[in-house]
Amino acid sequence: MATCGCGDVCASDKMRDSQARTLRIVLAINLVMFGVEATAGWLAGSTALMADSLDMLGDALVYGFSLYVLARDDRWKAISAFIKGGIMAGFGLFVLVQAIDKLLHPALPTYETMGAIGLLALAANSLCLYLLWKHRADDVNMRSVWLCSRNDIIANSAVIVAGAGVWLTAAQWPDLVVGLGIAALFLRSATHVFTDAVRTYRAASVKT
Secondary structure, three states: OOOOOOOHHHHHHHHHHHHHHHHHHHHHHHHHHHHHHHHHHHHHOOHHHHHHHHHHHHHHHHHHHHHHOOOOOHHHHHHHHHHHHHHHHHHHHHHHHHHHHHHHOOOOOOHHHHHHHHHHHHHHHHHHHHHHHHHOOOOHHHHHHHHHHHHHHHHHHHHHHHHHHHHHHOOOHHHHHHHHHHHHHHHHHHHHHHHHHHHHHHHHHHHO
C-alpha cells in the first residue's frame, strides 16, 4: 500500500488544508452577509440587524486571522484568539452605544425587513456552522471560530424574534432588547475566548 511516508506530518497538513478551505468559504459568506445586513439594518432602522451585521463583519475578521495562523504555533494561535476576543468585545460595546442612542431618539424599525434578512442570515450561518462543525475541537484557533459561528445562529434567531415582536407590539423595545442581548453575547463570548487564549499561551510557553 502506498503511503506518504511522513506519518503525523501528512495528517497535520491534510487537516490544515481542510481548515483553510473551510475558512475561505465561511469568510466569503460572512463578508457578503455583512454588506447585506448592514444596508438592510440602516434602511430599516433596526438595532438588532445592525448588531447582527457587525457580528458578520467580526466573524469575517476572525476567519481572516484564523487563516493567517493556521500554519503557526500555539502561541500565535493564542495571540490570534486574543485579537478575536478584542473584536467581539469592541462590537459588543458599539452595539450598547447604538442601543442607548435609539432610546434617546426612538424610531420604529421596519419589521418586514428584519424578518426577511434575519431568515437569510440564519440560512447563511447554518451553512457556516455545518462546514465548521468537524473542526470545532481541532485547537484554540478553530474553537474560537466555531464559537463565533454558534453565536451567529443565536443572534439570527433573535433578530427574527425581534421582528415578530415589533410587528405584534408596534413598538421598538423588542428590537432594542434583542440588540442588547446580542451585545451581551459578544461580551460573554469575548471573555470565554480570552480565557481559552490565556490557557493556550501559557501551555505553549511552558513547552518552549
